[in-house]
Amino acid sequence: VGSDRIFASYNVYKGKAALSAEPVPPRFAKMNSGGIRVKRQGFIMLSFSPSMGERKYDWQRKQIFALSATEVGSLISMGPNGSCEFFHDPAMQTSNAGQVRKSLSVKAHADGSGYFFSLAVANNVTKTNERFTVPITSAEFAVMRTSFSFALPHIMGWDQYSSQVLRMEENS
Amino acid sequence: VGSDRIFASYNVYKGKAALSAEPVPPRFAKMNSGGIRVKRQGFIMLSFSPSMGERKYDWQRKQIFALSATEVGSLISMGPNGSCEFFHDPAMQTSNAGQVRKSLSVKAHADGSGYFFSLAVANNVTKTNERFTVPITSAEFAVMRTSFSFALPHIMGWDQYSSQVLRMEENS
Amino acid sequence: VGSDRIFASYNVYKGKAALSAEPVPPRFAKMNSGGIRVKRQGFIMLSFSPSMGERKYDWQRKQIFALSATEVGSLISMGPNGSCEFFHDPAMQTSNAGQVRKSLSVKAHADGSGYFFSLAVANNVTKTNERFTVPITSAEFAVMRTSFSFALPHIMGWDQYSSQVLRMEENS
Amino acid sequence: VGSDRIFASYNVYKGKAALSAEPVPPRFAKMNSGGIRVKRQGFIMLSFSPSMGERKYDWQRKQIFALSATEVGSLISMGPNGSCEFFHDPAMQTSNAGQVRKSLSVKAHADGSGYFFSLAVANNVTKTNERFTVPITSAEFAVMRTSFSFALPHIMGWDQYSSQVLRMEENS
Numbered sequence: 001v002g003s004d005r006i007f008a009s010y011n012v013y014k015g016k017a018a019l020s021a022e023p024v025p026p027r028f029a030k031m032n033s034g035g036i037r038v039k040r041q042g043f044i045m046l047s048f049s050p051s052m053g054e055r056k057y058d059w060q061r062k063q064i065f066a067l068s069a070t071e072v073g074s075l076i077s078m079g080p081n082g083s084c085e086f087f088h089d090p091a092m093q094t095s096n097a098g099q100v101r102k103s104l105s106v107k108a109h110a111d112g113s114g115y116f117f118s119l120a121v122a123n124n125v126t127k128t129n130e131r132f133t134v135p136i137t138s139a140e141f142a143v144m145r146t147s148f149s150f151a152l153p154h155i156m157g158w159d160q161y162s163s164q165v166l167r168m169e170e171n172s
Numbered sequence: 173v174g175s176d177r178i179f180a181s182y183n184v185y186k187g188k189a190a191l192s193a194e195p196v197p198p199r200f201a202k203m204n205s206g207g208i209r210v211k212r213q214g215f216i217m218l219s220f221s222p223s224m225g226e227r228k229y230d231w232q233r234k235q236i237f238a239l240s241a242t243e244v245g246s247l248i249s250m251g252p253n254g255s256c257e258f259f260h261d262p263a264m265q266t267s268n269a270g271q272v273r274k275s276l277s278v279k280a281h282a283d284g285s286g287y288f289f290s291l292a293v294a295n296n297v298t299k300t301n302e303r304f305t306v307p308i309t310s311a312e313f314a315v316m317r318t319s320f321s322f323a324l325p326h327i328m329g330w331d332q333y334s335s336q337v338l339r340m341e342e343n344s
Numbered sequence: 345v346g347s348d349r350i351f352a353s354y355n356v357y358k359g360k361a362a363l364s365a366e367p368v369p370p371r372f373a374k375m376n377s378g379g380i381r382v383k384r385q386g387f388i389m390l391s392f393s394p395s396m397g398e399r400k401y402d403w404q405r406k407q408i409f410a411l412s413a414t415e416v417g418s419l420i421s422m423g424p425n426g427s428c429e430f431f432h433d434p435a436m437q438t439s440n441a442g443q444v445r446k447s448l449s450v451k452a453h454a455d456g457s458g459y460f461f462s463l464a465v466a467n468n469v470t471k472t473n474e475r476f477t478v479p480i481t482s483a484e485f486a487v488m489r490t491s492f493s494f495a496l497p498h499i500m501g502w503d504q505y506s507s508q509v510l511r512m513e514e515n516s
Numbered sequence: 517v518g519s520d521r522i523f524a525s526y527n528v529y530k531g532k533a534a535l536s537a538e539p540v541p542p543r544f545a546k547m548n549s550g551g552i553r554v555k556r557q558g559f560i561m562l563s564f565s566p567s568m569g570e571r572k573y574d575w576q577r578k579q580i581f582a583l584s585a586t587e588v589g590s591l592i593s594m595g596p597n598g599s600c601e602f603f604h605d606p607a608m609q610t611s612n613a614g615q616v617r618k619s620l621s622v623k624a625h626a627d628g629s630g631y632f633f634s635l636a637v638a639n640n641v642t643k644t645n646e647r648f649t650v651p652i653t654s655a656e657f658a659v660m661r662t663s664f665s666f667a668l669p670h671i672m673g674w675d676q677y678s679s680q681v682l683r684m685e686e687n688s
Contacts, residue, residue, distance in 0.1 A: 028341070152663060169545045
């Protein structure tokens, strides 16, 4: 693989929208001391795209939501009747803060057969509100739970610890 | 290993048939943009072979069933009393659709001590019906659950994210 | 690491005996077709060594028991009140079959605080019976469950699937 | 990565203190026989740093606690109402034993919504007692459980088994 970027998302196609999930590794920086540290945390990127006909989706109009490590922890530890909700402001801590507000809510179906993933995007500048809802079956959620659990140490940079050369001591 | 193909199936040998499971990685394609994307999803291949005497099996007459990521998710999240059933048409979306229908059913034993894995293959051309049933103990299912959970990110191509070169930023 | 053999066992030292666990990878063979297949399954090797004083153990007198993939599946799926028992004959299917019989039994403590691991070795030739019992706490068992689950795909050879070169198709 | 040391801790910032967690791989030594063995076990290092104002922490005054494999096993197997406590003496088995005593206690919130991680350090020489308490949500604990489970085989050195060259036998 080397330096080629990989595209391997998990896609769920439903009637009104498609949901895509893909891990994004952290960014590292060299330290003056010679080590390498995580400079920007990785995340799992969720994308919602509206349907525009029979199994066709409008990727141009997709809305994204980047799950942090702790938000991933929340998702993968959710029980069959659990729910969780996260709020993001893409311009947080800039002068544009508050213009766009995103919320992702995950709610169990009443009968325990899966979850609703809903993304709401309120834009105060364009005065628009968008909402995408994708029903996720238990089987699809099991794929997410397993693949997100796999990806979690990677977005934290912990997989790099085992690619270091072995630390050797003098013979015993 | 390199370019050699690996054969490392998990085999369960029972009285009337043997069940084999083996992951098959996805196929990738280079993108014009320079990245690499999953072109064809990987899967876990199940093979059922009929017995032809004392611990001998007729591999020539084996029937296969390729579990998708979501079907694997269904299997690994099944509780001790769970069940699931999948239907495949090997010629789906071709002019031969409907000629062969396959169904895999997994049902818990009444006493929770394991599962029955049954594959039925109905062939409308040869006018034949085949059915294979392999009883799987809880211990064998635990091997499947653990190894299928391990293989799931690989058949999705997510293991490739951690073989990319580190994304570095300027020193901090 | 390369061709150096690794020694990294998980050791539990108790009053009467020590228990050591270590994965042993499978052995592979080249096929005439050019592929590589698992020729001999890997296993997790358990070793029991009797105590010979304050935190000293007589490794010369150790007795071993090689857990197969399915036996590992049985162990890692055991509930807090579970138990399991395995029987091995080191000379099975040879003319010496039946001379030495080994049984490993794992039984939950009545209060759910852990397990007893007991290995019995009956030798019909030397007319000896040996028995080792090591109490394992819930925390120690959690280490075994997690590390054995990690090792299971490796002793099956499934970790090799992701070290293969990517299977590429023509550009799309 | 190669020989550069990696810094990729999981950090939880709370009102009175910050908690950091990071795996530290084992140290290996060459054996006269040619193999490589674990000489010093790895661990997961927890660091507690006191707050010194709005989202600022005094890293100079941090106190550390190195979780062994078995202590990690205890943490990752803890139920939603569980608790555990570990005692360390940094100078154990030296002439300074008993001068500094550290205890880490993890206790579930009464409502099952998370845990308190508390580190107490009693120093008999400086006659000081320090205590850090960091509340950890269920989501943060899920990150720890998943990443500590991932790291456990690595701090035991078991990830090295799969980087060995394949053990080949003669063709079959």
